[in-house]
Amino acid sequence: MSPPEGGNPFDLNETIHQRSRLGIMTVLREAGEADFAFLKENLDLTDGNLGRHLEVLAAAGYVSTRRGYDGRRSRTWVRLTPQGSTALQIEIEALRTIINRADETS
Amino acid sequence: MSPPEGGNPFDLNETIHQRSRLGIMTVLREAGEADFAFLKENLDLTDGNLGRHLEVLAAAGYVSTRRGYDGRRSRTWVRLTPQGSTALQIEIEALRTIINRADETS
Numbered sequence: 001m002s003p004p005e006g007g008n009p010f011d012l013n014e015t016i017h018q019r020s021r022l023g024i025m026t027v028l029r030e031a032g033e034a035d036f037a038f039l040k041e042n043l044d045l046t047d048g049n050l051g052r053h054l055e056v057l058a059a060a061g062y063v064s065t066r067r068g069y070d071g072r073r074s075r076t077w078v079r080l081t082p083q084g085s086t087a088l089q090i091e092i093e094a095l096r097t098i099i100n101r102a103d104e105t106s
Numbered sequence: 107m108s109p110p111e112g113g114n115p116f117d118l119n120e121t122i123h124q125r126s127r128l129g130i131m132t133v134l135r136e137a138g139e140a141d142f143a144f145l146k147e148n149l150d151l152t153d154g155n156l157g158r159h160l161e162v163l164a165a166a167g168y169v170s171t172r173r174g175y176d177g178r179r180s181r182t183w184v185r186l187t188p189q190g191s192t193a194l195q196i197e198i199e200a201l202r203t204i205i206n207r208a209d210e211t212s
Contacts, residue, residue: 010132012125019118026116026204030211092208095201098132102198105136 011094013087015060020045021053025080025088028063033079054078062087117200121166122193126151127159131186131194134169139185160184168193 016025023043028034034042040050057063062084066077080088122131129149134140140148146156163169168190172183186194 010125010129012128014125017123017125019116019120019123022118022204023116026207029208088208092205096205098128099198099201099205101132102135102194 010098013091016087016091021057024053028080029088033077036076116204119193119197122197127163130159134186135194139183142182
């Protein structure tokens with residue numbers, strides 16, 4: 001996980017916090033494993049954008065990918081790693097803190 | 107408010123979602139009005155970073171600033187606009203949706 005940086009009093013993890021990547025991680029947590037086409041459609045991302053975000057997440061060790069075949073069609077499957085699952089949980093708790101603070105002042 | 111863009115199935119508002127700006131908006135909602143020095147210290151931001159994020163938020167119509175004096179010292183006060191307050195609430199609800207989805211699969 002990235003070390004805390006300035007401007008981050010809420011322990012938000014910039015790698016995951018970015019909204020498309022937060023969407024990808026959330027969908028993967030629900031789906032267990034999802035293929036590229038499913039993520040693309042569910043998250044309304046282009047091939048290029050999804051590929052780039054998955055590279056960032058894989059470089060951080062948060063997702064792993066495997067290639068498989070569906071008949072003759074090549075497919076790429078993606079899942080959260082244990083490290084990714086933990087990092088997502090920490091981000092979720094940070095978001096919960098923000099929401100609770102907002103609820104207290106609404 | 108910015109229109110929804112691709113890669114944003116959760117209606118996250120990129121202007122606010124960026125983690126330093128989410129922190130600024132959350133603190134302003136609590137504080138009502140805060141001066142530059144208070145925000146800087148609370149959010150662990152440099153002058154340059156805080157100034158840049160406030161410019162982004164002001165350009166979106168989410169915060170307003172006023173100059174005042176504390177003795178002979180010039181101070182800049184910042185507060186949420188009604189539009190900023192509404193946008194923050196929408197972002198908070200989007201975050202709540204993500205957390206609820208995560209909680210359901212944990």
